Amino acid sequence: MKPSGWQWLAVSSIVLSAIAVAETRPQYGATLRTATSIAPMSLDPADKAQPDTVAKRNLSQLMFETLVTMDDRGRLRPALATSWQAAPGNQRWQFWVRRGVKFHDGSPLTPEAVAASLRAVNPDWSVLPAADSVIIERNVPDSDLPAWLARPRNAITKRSEGGTLVGSGPFHVSDWQPGKKLVLAANESYWGGRPFLDGVEIELGKASRDQLLGLDLGKVDIAEVVAEQSHRVSTEGRRVMTSAPVELMALVFARDRQSPEEGKLREALALSIDRSSIRSVVLQGAGEPSGGVLPNWISGYGFVFGDTQNLDRARELRSEVPRAPAQTLGYDAADPLARVIAERIALNARDAGITLQTTTSGTSDIRLVRLRLASLNPRVALLTVAASAGLSAPKFTGNSAEDLYQAESGILRAQRIIPLFQLPVGYALSPAVEDWNQDRDGSEHLENVWMGSKP
């Protein structure tokens, strides 16, 4: 029987569908090549020598895991701890350690190892191993302890017999050239299942421009895209993925306000800054102007804090201060974006009658800084930002949104910080990268990524 046209059509459809299914199904193998601008000299997640950036966090969680993790909405999820429970008063917490987990050197993850790792990073905590759990006691009630444990610095690590630091993450270190290159191999015995990728090669200390060039030349599969370039990169036809704003750019004063006049000057400076122009021109539309410390998508009330320029009011405040000494505005010399923004702020300030001299010196009256959103837990995030900026720790009277607002308002009223922008992080991906996704805070999940066959 000669097949009819409809029969040929049906067969063709089935074959094509099979091919399509085969192409979209995850495939094991291949090495992902990526690059990052940071150049860490140590892989220790608790190392404070490197600034706490999204890139560092993403690098760390490839090799190391925490007891608890957070999902995209900030909800706590089990990781190396399968469950946890707080005693009444939230001072004593018990975390049950996942069974069957092994470090990269083959040794099992035990409560003792977990306790030792946490004690090393948090010497003021009381961490005791139990039969199949660890018990953590704080000297004050801490309802957010699991959220703190979700931070990369509290990842569970262990010193191997060779002295190297090992974790239990989806990848283990294959080659480590501090500050230059990191080669990771898939952890075949990963408790969450072997990653699709055989390995990940990460070039360290690469400028964003070089990363994009590498992406265009096919030498890199994932490149970082700085906020001000994300629009241009995407308009040039590349595949760009950006996170929610997760990095606060702000001005931080070196000292507390000394007098009401100084407070007026600080307010005048805050009002003189034309955030809108900076965002549209310097940031090329990326990010969000912000008058608050936390991004609006986390706090929900960020829009309440004013962020618009009011030059008349700034001049008026300035005129109320008879003598305003020139101040220095410091910025990171390695950050070209910071330089332009700092100089623009100095120009805006001059329009209001305030003299700011930009400098790359380490000591300055005011410093332009980037502060990463360290947690999807707003209280932890606010505390971390305050600590990073050298501000007094905010006081929380409760766990409600209003309490959070009061705490953040308190920080702003102290006039030690002038929030400017909330910036996202972005990545440009080669077409071959499949199932790449990130949380709203910019966290990657390379253990789910696989390499397709697209050119």
Place this chain on the structure above:
Amino acid sequence: MNFCRKLLLLFALTVFLSVAAVAWLVSTVTRRAFEQSNEAQTAALVGQFQREFKRHADDVVRRVGAIASSDATTRMALTLNRAPADSGSFLNDAVPIAESHQLDFLEFVDARGTIVSSAQSPAKFGYPETSLGDLSQLTSKPAFLKKEDLPAGSSLGLFAVRAAKIGDKPLYVVGGLRLDRNALAALELPAGMRAMLYQVLGSGFSPQMLVASEAPKKIEKLEPLVLQVQQQPREISQLVHWSENPADDETVHAIPLNGPDDKLLGILLVGTSRRPYVEVKRHIQSAAMLVGGAGILLAIVLSSWAAARFTRPIEELAVAAREVAGGNLHAQVEVSSADEVGDLAEAFNQMTRDLLEQKERLVQSERVAAWRELARRLAHELKNPLFPLQLTVENLVRAREHSPEMFEEIFRESSATLLAEIGNLKQIISRFSEFSKMPQPQLQPANVNEVVRGITRLFQAQLESRSGGAIACKLELAASDEPIAADRELLHRALSNLVLNAMDAMPHGGTLTLRTYDNADRAYIEIADTGVGLRPEECERLFTPYYTSKQHGTGLGLAIVQSVISDHGGTISVRSQPGKGTTFVVELPRNLEKLHAPALDGSVTVTHHR
């Protein structure tokens, strides 16, 4: 100052003045030559700078023109001509374009005068360009100086403005080159010269405004010059002392650099080191000192030779003259030349020969006179006793002839008279004999005070029992009892003579003062009376033998005293004022080391006090 020294001084002064004059002359000529060379080099450098300035200006115009006509600028202008224009995307365009065209400054300014993109100040986007006024007026002008405000301060640059005229909205390109070390480095500077640029970006002086490949350590030294040019913008030269070392000095020529509106924006400072000049000057000074030193040495040699040649005969003459003055009339000098000095020596020799002959004649005549005086004195002395003798003998003869009965009595009386007169004759003869037989002193340790006390004790009775009036004796003796070498007997005899004289000078009484005092090597004895005193002419002749002012004196007393003192190596002097008294001062050397030595020479000095 002797002739030799005068000669040396004259020679040295002549050499010094000659060398100093030559050194000054050479230094002056060198300085003038250096200054002329300096001026020529500065003028050449200024010309070179102006040529470099023009070349830079042309270069700026060419580069800015190239940017204005480039595709990138055209696309930018096209975008800005659209409505609505999105100028935000050009923020970073100026930097790579400026780099590709090797410009330090580059700004794109839209038709409204708003900065679209700035290479030097990216943050200036959206701000108006106000420093240049109407840009359309500058698009065909050559490059000009301009002060550019930068985030880290201000800087000076050469700017040009060109326009990309696309559509009805021109896009202005404002580009420039910084006037910095690199611009100065392009100048080919001769050795010892350097160029600096002071940017007049505000009033007053600020060291940070100085641009130089090698900034001087004490920049503030340039402040007066810079301020002077700021007040009066004209070319000025000034000597700058960088340190205590004159070799570090620099002649700095300041040339004002003005902007298009004739506003002073910069000062070109051309420094010329004075080190070569100072080193040449030092060499000249060293050479002058060397020549001067050699000249002075030569002067010493020449003056020594001249002294040997000319002054030695004169010195020999002086020595011989001193010998003549000392009594040696046999002194002669060698006549070693036939010139005036030789004549002088010959005349001197003739003079001494004449003096010697005259002296011999004088001695002979004095000897005759002395013999006559002695004869006269002897005759006088002997005549007095002889006359009574003659009368007594004639008396005896007459008595024998005319009065034999009284002869016996007369004989006895005459015999007594004869014996008395014969006694006088013997006394006279013994005095003369004593004077002629003055013994040499036998030196032994003698205490002057003891000798004086012995004299006092000896004459105490006579002094107190004087018929005319008592004489008070006053002793003022030295505290020291250090002995001297003397013949106590002779000294006692001499002092006794002086005391007797004093007593004779005070016939109506008075005060006799005996005073002793001494020092380390001499003892002094003063015998002072308050008698009638002596006239000056008496004082002059007082120690002459046989001279006496007394009616019955032999004139040998003070001669003996003087002889004794002189034999002790001492001196005796007298000072007297008529009517107030006379004081004899005996000065005796201690001479303890010569206790067994022969008798010493002495001298007599006479001092007369009015």
